[in-house]
Amino acid sequence: MNLTIALAGNPNSGKTTLFNSLTGSNQFVGNWPGVTVEKKEGKLKKHSDVTITDLPGIYSLSPYTMEEVVARNYLIEERPDAILNIVDGTNLERNLYLTTQLCELGIPVVVAINMMDVVEKNGYKINTAELSRALGCKVVEISALKGSGVLDAAEAAIKAAEDKKPVPKHPFDGTVEHAIAHIEEACVHDMPEEQQRWYAVKIFERDDKVIEKLGISEQTRAHIEKDIKAVEDEYDDDAESIITNERYVYIGKIINGVYKNKQKGQLSTSDKIDKVVTNRWLGLPIFLVIMFLVYYISMVTVGSWATDWANDGLFGDGWHLFGIGTAQAEEQADAVGVLVGSAEASGNEAILEALDFESESYDPAKAVSTVKEFAAGVKTTDEFTFEVEDEETLEVSEETVTGEDVKSAAEIFVKNEGKTDDPAEFGVWVPGIPVLVGRGLDALNTPAWLSSLILDGIIAGVGAVLGFVPQLLVLFLLLAFLEACGYMARIAFVLDRIFRRFGLSGKSFIPILIGTGCGIPGIMASRTIENERDRRMTIMTTTFIPCGAKIPFIAMIAGAIFGGSPWVSTGAYFIGMAAIICSGIMLKKTKPFAGEPAPFVMELPAYHMPTLGNVLRSMWERGWSFIKKAGTIILLSTIVLWFLSRFGFVDGTFTMLGEEEIGNSMLAAFGNAIAWIFAPLGWGNWQAAVASITGLIAKENIVATMGTLYGGGQLNTWAAIAQVFTGVTGFSFLVFNLLCAPCFAAMGAIKREMNSGKWTAFAIAYQCLFAYAVALCINQIGGAFTGNLNVIGLIIAILLIAGMVFMLFKPYKEADKLTKKVKIK
Numbered sequence: 001m002n003l004t005i006a007l008a009g010n011p012n013s014g015k016t017t018l019f020n021s022l023t024g025s026n027q028f029v030g031n032w033p034g035v036t037v038e039k040k041e042g043k044l045k046k047h048s049d050v051t052i053t054d055l056p057g058i059y060s061l062s063p064y065t066m067e068e069v070v071a072r073n074y075l076i077e078e079r080p081d082a083i084l085n086i087v088d089g090t091n092l093e094r095n096l097y098l099t100t101q102l103c104e105l106g107i108p109v110v111v112a113i114n115m116m117d118v119v120e121k122n123g124y125k126i127n128t129a130e131l132s133r134a135l136g137c138k139v140v141e142i143s144a145l146k147g148s149g150v151l152d153a154a155e156a157a158i159k160a161a162e163d164k165k166p167v168p169k170h171p172f173d174g175t176v177e178h179a180i181a182h183i184e185e186a187c188v189h190d191m192p193e194e195q196q197r198w199y200a201v202k203i204f205e206r207d208d209k210v211i212e213k214l215g216i217s218e219q220t221r222a223h224i225e226k227d228i229k230a231v232e233d234e235y236d237d238d239a240e241s242i243i244t245n246e247r248y249v250y251i252g253k254i255i256n257g258v259y260k261n262k263q264k265g266q267l268s269t270s271d272k273i274d275k276v277v278t279n280r281w282l283g284l285p286i287f288l289v290i291m292f293l294v295y296y297i298s299m300v301t302v303g304s305w306a307t308d309w310a311n312d313g314l315f316g317d318g319w320h321l322f323g324i325g326t327a328q329a330e331e332q333a334d335a336v337g338v339l340v341g342s343a344e345a346s347g348n349e350a351i352l353e354a355l356d357f358e359s360e361s362y363d364p365a366k367a368v369s370t371v372k373e374f375a376a377g378v379k380t381t382d383e384f385t386f387e388v389e390d391e392e393t394l395e396v397s398e399e400t401v402t403g404e405d406v407k408s409a410a411e412i413f414v415k416n417e418g419k420t421d422d423p424a425e426f427g428v429w430v431p432g433i434p435v436l437v438g439r440g441l442d443a444l445n446t447p448a449w450l451s452s453l454i455l456d457g458i459i460a461g462v463g464a465v466l467g468f469v470p471q472l473l474v475l476f477l478l479l480a481f482l483e484a485c486g487y488m489a490r491i492a493f494v495l496d497r498i499f500r501r502f503g504l505s506g507k508s509f510i511p512i513l514i515g516t517g518c519g520i521p522g523i524m525a526s527r528t529i530e531n532e533r534d535r536r537m538t539i540m541t542t543t544f545i546p547c548g549a550k551i552p553f554i555a556m557i558a559g560a561i562f563g564g565s566p567w568v569s570t571g572a573y574f575i576g577m578a579a580i581i582c583s584g585i586m587l588k589k590t591k592p593f594a595g596e597p598a599p600f601v602m603e604l605p606a607y608h609m610p611t612l613g614n615v616l617r618s619m620w621e622r623g624w625s626f627i628k629k630a631g632t633i634i635l636l637s638t639i640v641l642w643f644l645s646r647f648g649f650v651d652g653t654f655t656m657l658g659e660e661e662i663g664n665s666m667l668a669a670f671g672n673a674i675a676w677i678f679a680p681l682g683w684g685n686w687q688a689a690v691a692s693i694t695g696l697i698a699k700e701n702i703v704a705t706m707g708t709l710y711g712g713g714q715l716n717t718w719a720a721i722a723q724v725f726t727g728v729t730g731f732s733f734l735v736f737n738l739l740c741a742p743c744f745a746a747m748g749a750i751k752r753e754m755n756s757g758k759w760t761a762f763a764i765a766y767q768c769l770f771a772y773a774v775a776l777c778i779n780q781i782g783g784a785f786t787g788n789l790n791v792i793g794l795i796i797a798i799l800l801i802a803g804m805v806f807m808l809f810k811p812y813k814e815a816d817k818l819t820k821k822v823k824i825k
């Protein structure tokens with residue numbers, strides 16, 4: 001017989017942990033409420049006919065948020081054969097509130113009291129026999145984390161499902177029961193008997209979704225309304241609160257008999273830690289130090305070391321096994337740089353010819369002798385000035401070396417016996433994937449177009465993304481630890497005091513912080529925010545902060561146009577932060593974000609040492625989704641981009657293009673077609689337009705695309721950029737690409753987290769429009785000051801600014817009262 005067992009319970013009670021252990025799956029577990037947002041199904045191990053469903057955590061069956069609706073609808077529409085109600089044993093009273101409602105559904109219920117390991121450690125005792133008697137259903141003790149009792153719980157649920165015996169009802173106060181009986185009679189008497197009670201109670205509470213679903217006529221409603229009113233008058237309270245109260249009275253009665261607390265009045269370890277960590281004064285500094293460490297370890301030390309290896313080694317030319325030869329190769333490359341530079345500066349053709357490593361006839365012995373001769377002829381006081389170019393940012397800077405430097409460079413070159421600056425000549429060199437694949441393709445005589453597709457298209461594009469994996473894994477590992485131990489939940493609490501002032505929730509800071517590394521985990525981190533409005537707002541604005549992938553193009557613009565001023569890149573962070581804050585202030589004054597007041601309600605889960613398995617699983621879960629993206633969306637887009645930029649019409653025939661003919665490509669045609677859109681921003685040329693579009697695939701593409709499109713050579717690119725852009729238009733280009741829609745992968749993340757196509761479209765449209773407006777203002781107003789006045793443009797810019805200022809300072813009062821009355825005794 002096929003059976004379905006649903007796991008239902010409060011957020012953070014351990015449902016997913018139990019689900020994973022029962023089904024052997026790998027669903028995400030975190031020590032904060034609201035981890036699971038969709039229902040997940042799996043087969044019970046060794047029982048292929050039993051399906052287990054993991055549901056989002058809920059506090060009650062009166063849903064307020066998206067995932068609560070998912071859970072409730074599942075329970076009342078699909079009606080599983082049994083409910084395994086996971087109850088957090090350390091928080092029995094609050095958890096039983098949901099239990100009382102689950103028991104009314106007419107579905108067999110088994111209560112599993114979880115976290116028994118903690119309960120026992122804290123010296124509490126739960127009398128399960130007594131609880132089982134009082135509730136009228138089976139109660140088992142488990143520890144999902146340690147795995148104890150979980151199979152018994154599953155067996156009990158299977159047995160309950162087979163017996164089909166619903167839980168006997170627990171009565172409310174006489175008057176309430178009377179009204180409910182009337183409602184049952186008037187509205188739901190044609191329903192299966194065991195379902196009537198739950199619906200009747202909901203109708204009593206005036207649950208509009210239920211009333212709508214049952215299609216109760218106006219007449220009947222008016223009739224039962226009288227009964228409800230009568231009860232409300234008697235209790236001098238509203239119907240929903242009366243039921244809530246009744247439930248707590250009932251729980252209060254049973255809990256006295258079942259819960260034994262050995263050490264009353266003592267602070268638990270968690271409380272003691274929280275006294276320090278969430279302290280008014282210490283909370284923030286502690287948080288900053290911890291986040292600095294996380295960031296430092298993952299971005300600067302371990303992570304960047306690993307990412308450099310992945311980018312330059314594995315997906316680059318190759319790497320030195322165990323790092324042997326690296327130092328020597330670098331020394332040689334520096335020496336060659338000095339020799340070539342000074343030879344250029346002094347116009348010494350002989351040296352340049354002798355050091356032409358590309359040449360077929362390169363002869364180390366000849367190079368050594370020429371270099372020796374050159375060095376001998378140089379006076380120690382000589383000075384050579386030449387230009388060097390940074391490989392990554394294409395930044396060109398001037399370097400001056402003395403004759404002394406040339407002599408020591410020559411010594412190194414001689415010592416290395418005229419080896420080239422190719423690192424493969426030193427130590428044990430392991431070639432990178434592109435090199436290996438390239439060789440393989442050559443050996444197979446692959447046609448040129450296919451090699452180009454595989455090497456320039458797929459490996460270059462996908463490799464660039466996969467190169468970030470090590471760094472991200474380190475970051476995810478550390479974050480997973482902070483989440484699992486319970487600290488993440490505290491950060492939000494600490495930061496809420498500050499963030500509240502500009503309309504964001506305290507929980508928005510974590511995504512922003514993570515977003516400085518990569519927007520995707522940043523957006524994913526917004527899950528910590530249960531309030532729908534704050535969460536959406538955070539998802540929409542997080543990617544304004546410069547992520548790692550945006551740094552190269554920021555550096556390129558800074559270098560090519562602003563003489564490498566560090567203020568440009570520092571400024572990018574300020575602009576990103578300002579965009580987030582201004583958007584927060586403006587958006588919350590618009591209709592979709594105004595809505596319900598958002599009280600900061602957050603349950604602080606108890607700290608605990610996470611298991612290694614959980615932390616690794618959570619790291620892998622996130623890392624894997626990143627890798628999967630590289631294999632799907634990025635793979636596809638690199639192929640398309642490669643095709644568009646390598647093919648086009650030359651003299652009326654469609655052919656594959658050479659490097660120089662990129663102007664004939666379909667991509668160029670496309671760029672020309674859309675360039676007008678960006679004209680008001682000051683950079684309506686097709687190259688910049690295309691670069692902005694390819695930036696949507698991955699922001700690193702902006703530099704790469706500009707490099708290719710501005711006719712080869714890296715020096716040319718900088719010169720071309722300096723020629724095409726002025727300071728004002730260059731800045732406008734930078735700001736637009738910083739703030740506009742993020743890369744596709746991040747858009748995908750937005751889509752997943754928003755869980756709605758409409759909201760995703762809104763978010764991306766907002767980002768693009770906001771970026772466009774700001775860039776337009778920069779260009780038009782900057783233009784007016786630098787002699788490029790465009791009257792219409794200026795008027796539009798002034799209107800835009802006026803609009804923004806109006807939105808920023810428009811008075812807004814956030815309601816400070818909850819609309820729902822919650823009474824807890």
Ligand SMILES: Nc1nc2c(ncn2[C@@H]2O[C@H](COP(=O)(O)OP(=O)(O)OP(=O)(O)O)[C@@H](O)[C@H]2O)c(=O)[nH]1
Pocket residue numbers: 009010011012013014015016017018028029030031032033034035036037055056057058114115116117118142143144145146484608614
């Ligand atoms: N000490 C202890 N911790 C547990 C136990 N079961 C779960 N946890 C921890 O409790 C936290 C929450 O677990 P989850 O399984 O994500 O909880 P959930 O009920 O699925 O939460 P939501 O998806 O947010 O509703 C995690 O940090 C788990 O490691 C247990 O038996 N003992």
Ligand SMILES: [Mg+2]
Pocket residue numbers: 015016017028029035036055056057
């Ligand atoms: Mg869960």
